[in-house]
Amino acid sequence: MNVNIPYVVAEVAVAHAAYEKALADNDIFQINALTWTDPQAVHYRLEDMHQRARQSRKLNASLHPFSNGKTAATTTITTFEHDHATVNTEFPELYGRRTVVWARIGPDAQPEAGLHGGWRVVASHESVMYSRRSF
Numbered sequence: 537m538n539v540n541i542p543y544v545v546a547e548v549a550v551a552h553a554a555y556e557k558a559l560a561d562n563d564i565f566q567i568n569a570l571t572w573t574d575p576q577a578v579h580y581r582l583e584d585m586h587q588r589a590r591q592s593r594k595l596n597a598s599l600h601p602f603s604n605g606k607t608a609a610t611t612t613i614t615t616f617e618h619d620h621a622t623v624n625t626e627f628p629e630l631y632g633r634r635t636v637v638w639a640r641i642g643p644d645a646q647p648e649a650g651l652h653g654g655w656r657v658v659a660s661h662e663s664v665m666y667s668r669r670s671f
Contacts, residue, residue, distance in 0.1 A: 551655035
């Protein structure tokens with residue numbers, strides 16, 4: 537298996553930057569365009585959990601905890617072959633993390649898939665620890 541093919545990493549980086557910007561800007565149109573529309577899509581957010589595309593498309597980005605000017609400290613992109621990737625981001629101000637799973641979805645599955653080379657968020661998970669414990 538080929539891991540981290542340079543041009544694939546670059547494509548995912550561009551798509552992920554667009555997704556992060558859409559979250560920060562509360563751009564529901566762009567968030568929906570970058571999200572897989574299949575009923576199997578799963579998104580675990582702090583306020584809620586969506587396991588159906590219809591629910592995910594009703595996303596209220598204004599409630600998104602990692603928006604509002606929070607700075608990502610570390611983002612790690614790992615790609616697998618040409619069509620799959622994970623992006624892990626840490627947010628030190630919130631002691632938070634976000635994992636986003638990306639897949640290249642063909643135009644037959646999602647008509648607007650030409651956007652960002654067909655890359656779509658197929659799953660995501662967020663977690664936050666509001667304070668660190670001293671040991």
